[in-house]
Each structure stands twice: as C-alpha cells, then as structure tokens.
Amino acid sequence: MLASLVGVLFDGFAYGMLLFVLSVGLSVTLGMMNFVNLAHCSFAMLGGYIAVTLMNALAWPFFATLPVAFVAAAAASVVLERALYRRLYRASDLDQCLLTIGIVFVSIASAAYIYGTIQQPVQMPPYLRGSVVFLGVNFAVYRLFLVGTALAITFVLVASLEYTRFGAQVRAAVDNQRMARGLGINVQRTFAITFALGSGLAGLGGALAIEMVGLDPGFAFSFLIYVLIVVSVGGLGSIGGSFAAASLLGISDVAGKYYVPQLGAFLIYLVMVGLLMWRPAGLFGKR
Amino acid sequence: MSAALEGLAERYLHLERPTRWRKSEIAFWIATLLPFFLFESYLSLASQVAITALFALSLDLILGYAGIVSLGHAAFFGLGAYAAGLIAKHGWGEPLSGLVMAAALAGVVGYAASFIIARFRHLALIMITLGLGLLLYEAANSASWLTGGADGLQGVRMWPLLGYFKFDLFGFTAYTYSLAVLFLVFLVARRLIHSPFGLSLRGIRENPVRMPAIGAPSHAHIRKIYSISAVMAGMAGALLAQTTSTVSLEALGFQRSADVLVILILGGAGRLYGGILGAIIYMVARDQFSGVNPQYWYFWIGLLLIAVVTLLPNGILGGLAQWTSRWSSRWSSSSRRGTPP
Numbered sequence: 035m036l037a038s039l040v041g042v043l044f045d046g047f048a049y050g051m052l053l054f055v056l057s058v059g060l061s062v063t064l065g066m067m068n069f070v071n072l073a074h075c076s077f078a079m080l081g082g083y084i085a086v087t088l089m090n091a092l093a094w095p096f097f098a099t100l101p102v103a104f105v106a107a108a109a110a111s112v113v114l115e116r117a118l119y120r121r122l123y124r125a126s127d128l129d130q131c132l133l134t135i136g137i138v139f140v141s142i143a144s145a146a147y148i149y150g151t152i153q154q155p156v157q158m159p160p161y162l163r164g165s166v167v168f169l170g171v172n173f174a175v176y177r178l179f180l181v182g183t184a185l186a187i188t189f190v191l192v193a194s195l196e197y198t199r200f201g202a203q204v205r206a207a208v209d210n211q212r213m214a215r216g217l218g219i220n221v222q223r224t225f226a227i228t229f230a231l232g233s234g235l236a237g238l239g240g241a242l243a244i245e246m247v248g249l250d251p252g253f254a255f256s257f258l259i260y261v262l263i264v265v266s267v268g269g270l271g272s273i274g275g276s277f278a279a280a281s282l283l284g285i286s287d288v289a290g291k292y293y294v295p296q297l298g299a300f301l302i303y304l305v306m307v308g309l310l311m312w313r314p315a316g317l318f319g320k321r
Numbered sequence: 322m323s324a325a326l327e328g329l330a331e332r333y334l335h336l337e338r339p340t341r342w343r344k345s346e347i348a349f350w351i352a353t354l355l356p357f358f359l360f361e362s363y364l365s366l367a368s369q370v371a372i373t374a375l376f377a378l379s380l381d382l383i384l385g386y387a388g389i390v391s392l393g394h395a396a397f398f399g400l401g402a403y404a405a406g407l408i409a410k411h412g413w414g415e416p417l418s419g420l421v422m423a424a425a426l427a428g429v430v431g432y433a434a435s436f437i438i439a440r441f442r443h444l445a446l447i448m449i450t451l452g453l454g455l456l457l458y459e460a461a462n463s464a465s466w467l468t469g470g471a472d473g474l475q476g477v478r479m480w481p482l483l484g485y486f487k488f489d490l491f492g493f494t495a496y497t498y499s500l501a502v503l504f505l506v507f508l509v510a511r512r513l514i515h516s517p518f519g520l521s522l523r524g525i526r527e528n529p530v531r532m533p534a535i536g537a538p539s540h541a542h543i544r545k546i547y548s549i550s551a552v553m554a555g556m557a558g559a560l561l562a563q564t565t566s567t568v569s570l571e572a573l574g575f576q577r578s579a580d581v582l583v584i585l586i587l588g589g590a591g592r593l594y595g596g597i598l599g600a601i602i603y604m605v606a607r608d609q610f611s612g613v614n615p616q617y618w619y620f621w622i623g624l625l626l627i628a629v630v631t632l633l634p635n636g637i638l639g640g641l642a643q644w645t646s647r648w649s650s651r652w653s654s655s656s657r658r659g660t661p662p
Contacts, residue, residue, distance in 0.1 A: 070444060121631060127443055128390050132586055133630040135579060139623025147617060259455070259575075266448040300459040307452040311437060314445035 040171045042292050043285060048177035050284020051184030052246060056239035057261040057268075058191065058276045059232020065208045065271020067225050069119060070127050072134040074236055075258040076141035077107040081237025082249045083145060086154045096159050100241055107237020108230040115229050138254050145251040154249040162245075176245050183242065187235070191273055204228055208271040260287075263306045269316030279317060340515040349594070353500055357493075363608075365492030365564075370604045371499035372560045377585045377596025378503075378510055379553030384582075385591035386514060387546050388526030389438060390447050392578055393454025394554055396434075399573030401427045401555030403461065406474045406568040414480035416498065416563050423559035424552045431551020435544040442529065451575070458573045473569035477562065488564065495564035502560060503597075506553055511593055513549070522546055526591075583622060587629055589636025598638060 060074040081103035088094040088102060114137065122130050158176060165174045195201035206214040207221045215221050243249070243257075264283055268275030283302065290301040309317065356367040376398055383389040404423035413419065434453060441449055461468045468474055481487045486494045513519050521537040529539045562568045571577065580603075588599025610618055633640040 064444070070447070118627065118631065125630075125634075127447065128384070128586075128590075129630050129634065131390065131392075131447065132582070132626050135583075136623040136626030136630065139619040139626065141623075143617045143620030143623065147620070255575075259451070262448060262451070266444055270444070296463060297459075300456065300463065303452045303456045303459060307449055307456065310441075310445050310449050310452070314441055 037169075037171045042289050044171070044173060045177065046285030046288035047281055048174075048180050048284070049246065049288055050281040051181050052239060052243055053257075053260055053264050053284055054277055054280035055184050055187060055242060056236055056257060057264040057280060058187075058273060059229075059235045060261060061265045061268060061273070061276045062204065062208070062271055063225070063229050063232050064265060066204065066211070066221075066228060067123055069123060070130040070134065071119070072131055072258060072262075073114075073137040073141070073254075074233070075240075075261055076138050076254040077111055077233040078236040078240030078243070078257065079141060079145060079249070079251075079253045080110055080240065081107040082240035082244050082253065083149060083154070084237070085241035086149075086156060086244060086249060089156060090154075096162070100238055103241035104234040104238045107240070108234030111233030112226065112230050115226055119229075138258070142251045142254050145254075149251070151251055154244065156244050156249075158245050180242060180246070188273070188277060195273065200224070200227070263302070265316075267306060267309050267316055269318040272316070272318040275316055275318030336515075336520070346594075350504065353504075356496060361491065364496045366604065366608055368492050368495040368499045368564055369561075370600050371496065371503045372557050372564070373581070373584065373604055374597040374600035375499070375503045375506055375560065376554055376557035376581050377588070377600050378507065378593075379550045379557065380581050380585050381590060381593070381596045382510060382513070382546055382553070383550045384585065385595065386519065386526060387522045387543055388529075389543065389547065391438075391450040392447055392575070392582070393450040393452070393457075394550075394581060395573055395575070395577035396454045396457045397427045397431055397551040397554035398558035398561075398577060398581075399457065399461065399568075400430055401558030402562040402568045402572040403468055403474065403558075404555070405559035406477045406562040407467070409477045409479055409563065409566075410474065414478050416479055416482050419563060420502070420556060420559045423562075424556045427555020427558070428548055428552035431555075432544070432548040434551070435547035438547050439540040439543040451578075454573070454575060454578055458570070458575070461573055462570060468568075468570070471570055473567055474562075475567065477566045477568070479563050479566060488566070492564070499560050499564060502556060506556065507593070507597075510553070514593060518542065518545075523591075583626060586636055587625065589638030589640075592636070592638045595636055595638050599636070602637075 056075070056078050060071060063069060063071060084106045085096075085099040085103045088099040089096060094102075118133060118137075122133055162176045162179055165172045166178070167173075195204060203214070203219045203224050206217065206219055207224050211221055240249075240253070243253075247257075260283065264276055264279045267283070268277070268279030282305075286305060287299075287302055290297060290299075294301065353371075356364055360367070376394075379397075380391065380394050383391060383394075401423040404426045405419045408419045408422055437449060437453075438446070462470055465471075479488050482494055482498055486497070488494050514522075521532060521542055524532045524535075524537060525539050525542055532539050532542075558572060561572065584599035584603045585596045586599070587603060588597065589595035607618060610621070629636060635643070
C-alpha cells in the first residue's frame, strides 16, 4: 500500500516535472508581455518531431537530439515572433488567442501531413530503460533521469534569473514593463530572448515527453490544456509557482488515474477551476 | 422648447438609425429561403448552417458585445443538445416543447455559471470557461448510462413538428424549423442589442470599471447577457439534436467551442450578422473541402485565422464596412473637389 503510494507519488512527480519543463517558458513570457501564446505546445511538438526524426532516420543518439530540439524550437519561435507576434503585443487577449490557435491548427495539420497521425515509435538507449528497485519501490530509470533533468533546469533558471544581469532585466520587465523601459532596459530585446529560450525549453520538453506520453499531431492541443493549467494556477511569471503547480498537477493526474480511473480528467479540471476561483492570479501570482 | 426637443432627437439619431431595417437586411433574410428552391439537395447542410449561425449569434452576444472571451461555450450547446435528446428518447418527442425545456435548462445552468463568469477577466476568465467546458465534457463522458458516452445518444425519436410536419431525410422540415428559430432568436438579439441594455453592454466591453460609475452595474449586466446567451446556445444544441435525431459527445467538445469562435471572428464579432456570415462561409467551405482531405481542413482554417487577425482585425464584415466607408468618403471628397468654388 505504502509502496504503491510512493510509486504513484514518484510517477506523478516525474510527470509534473515534464509539465514544468514544457510550461515554464510560457509562464515567464506571459508574465512579461501578457501575450497569450497558445502555440507554446506547437514548439514543444516541433522539438519532439525533430528528435524523433534525428533518432529514427539519421540514427542519432538520444542525448545528441536534445540540444537540436532546443535550438530548432527556439529558432522557429524567433521567426514567428518577428513575423507575427510582434504586431499583436498591444492587441486584445482574444486576438492573441486567435492568432496562436491559428498557428496551432497549422502546426497540427502540417505534422499530420508529414508524419501521419500515428504515434511516433522511439527506441530509448538501453541505459535509460528498465527500472531500479529501492526499498521495495520500482523507480523507472527514465523518470529518474527526467526528474534530474528538470531539477537541473530549475536550478539553472532560478540561478540565472536571480544572479545575472539579464535575469534582473527579465524580473524587472515582468514586474513592471513600463518602469523597466524607463530605466533603459530594452524590453523588446529582453522579451525576444526570453521567448526564444522559453520556446527552446518547450522543444526540449517535447523531446523528453516522447518516451512518457508518446508523440502524435494532437500533442500541440492535448498538452496545451495542461500547460495552461500549470501557468494559470502557478501564477504568471513565477518559476516557483510553475514548479509547484506542475508538481501538483502531475501528482493529482497520476493519482487520479490510478485510484479513481472512472473520473478521468474530471478531477484535474475541478481542481483548476476551484483554484482559479479562489485565486484568479494563480497560487503565486502577483496580478 | 421644440428646438430643444429637436436637438435631443438629433442627438439620438445615431442610436436610432441602426435599429431601422435596411434593405440589405431584408434581402438577406429573403435569400435564406433560396435553398428551398435552388439547392434542394443541400437542405440538411442549410439546416446545419442555420444551427451553427444561431450558436455563433449566441457567442456574439457575450463576446462581441459584452467582451467576455469564452473558450467553453459548447458547454451550453451540448447541454441543450443532450437535454433535447434525452427528453425525446424518454418518450416526449414533441419538438417545440422539447426545445423550450432544453433552452430553459441551458439558461438555468448559464445563470448559475454567470455568477462565476462575471467576477473574472483576462487569462483567468479564459481558463475558467475552458475548465467549465472540459468539466462538463468529462462528466458527460463518464455518465455513459445517461448520455451513451463516446458512442453518442442513440434512439432519439422525434414526433412531427406541430403534429404534422415529419422530419424527412432531405431536411425540408429541419431547415424550415432551424431557420424559423434562428430568425425569431435573431429578432430578439437585434432588439436587445439596440436597447439601452445593449448599449451599456458595449460600454462594459470597452471599460468594465468605468461603467458602474455612470450607473450601469457591470456584473448584473454580464450575468443577464451570459444567461441569455446560454439559452440561445442551448436552443442551437437542441435544434441539432432534434434535426439529426442523435447527440454525440462532440457536441460538448473543445473543438466545437473553438470552431464557433473561429466562425464568429471570421464573420466579424460585435456585428449581428458576423456569426451568420461566418457560419455560412465556414460550413459551406467545410462541406466542399471535406471531400478532398478532411485531415488538412484545419490547416486552411489556421491560415485563415492568422490572416484574419493580422489583416482584417474586425472580420469580414468589419473589413467590408471599413472598405465601403473609405470608398464612400473618397467618392464624396472627389465629388466635392469637382464642384467649382
């Protein structure tokens, strides 16, 4: 009983860490520019497909594909930011939603056109397969790796936000964009860089997600909802909030599916609506 | 005295002018009868178009006029559809009373939800409407003893409309019925929009904080229009259930909420005919293209959305209005230039 509880907690936490990597970029960019980017998971999907292609068609090792997924998603986001997003920073929420939903539609149809609608098969390297038993509980190696990666990313993110010049600029722009501009911070440039990094992280998350949740063209939509839940519950622009919300969501999702499967995703949506009604700005949000 | 009255009348002229029926409007509603004569094989599509137009109109009231972004409006559509379907399945197949009951149920739920909706804006609002829609979807999915779950609601038997007109295979009755309901609801919506209430809704859309200061209670107004919109969406759902004699889970799905949003934006939100025009274009295009490659339909929809947002921010109708006003002002200025000084 206890062992299964620990197992569920661990699996949920690992899933939560995946959601955290996928969503942290959106949280920061939304907090900074108030730009509702629903196409965030399309960048994740792009990263996933890049990794799959490199692994299956060119036989690259799994670890070599991760940086490429990151760079490709970041590059794609820079192009889109320049071409489309930049015009709509001052537009309404609705226009931003619609533009980015349009991008999601296009990305899903393109993925279906190129790769078909089936799940992409991947073969993880042998050292990431199987599981280790510790105190009678099974820990899947890949999930351990995922948790480690996510914790490392969190550490790097928090450290660079807190202790670098660029991080200070990002924090200033999130807190008060106009004031930051007044202090001579180039918010536009800061935002573009943050946006690229956040999308790159999403791409990395997409590549990491394949082993756990599979990859098909519906990814851009099905995970969008989870990512939005993490962002809105955690609070915009808050890395700690995203971390907490992602862990909570991952654990409650896995636990819900394990203990009360008949409820499906009902529980999660209920928790989200309840939390948002209680705190509209999210758990750790300021606005 | 009379001069003052005249001045007052003149001041309200810009409010009164749009309430009059224009020739183009009358022509439009006469044109909706064309499918009976010209496209008889497409009558069931025409009925789908009318239902979608009604749904888009209901969203237009809250989104276009009151500025409430909803990503979960299909909740009320699905509620109406399931209510109408269940009533008919369990022995009461009379369409009109079924429609009223379904609309009433959607309205009650909408009224309850409106207390939540009125309190939020921006991202929290988007997420809460999305969450409520998904909640209802999951609930309908799990309650398969009632709704049939993923298989859809089977065994819906409708009695003839008004005791006489059977729902035929060609959609003759279906289109008549849907069109009549659409027209009646449209009349209500049109009256509503041009009333002082409709005007204050537009004020709320522009600035929800300032409106209470001039005596328009934002929250109460939002609750009212949200409930009305829920009733209309429920009617659209009920119409779909009654004319197709089936309800699928998809009636509640996120895809439907997104579709109706696309339709409304495409046509032009905040314009009475925006949703209707959008529904005609969208449904007819989907019918034409779905034969080619249904999987890639959303590619074009996505491109269209990007194009509309970046090039035509007020939808097709907004673009048309802008274009005609520019054209007419150019025409009048050039004619003025033509007259000798």
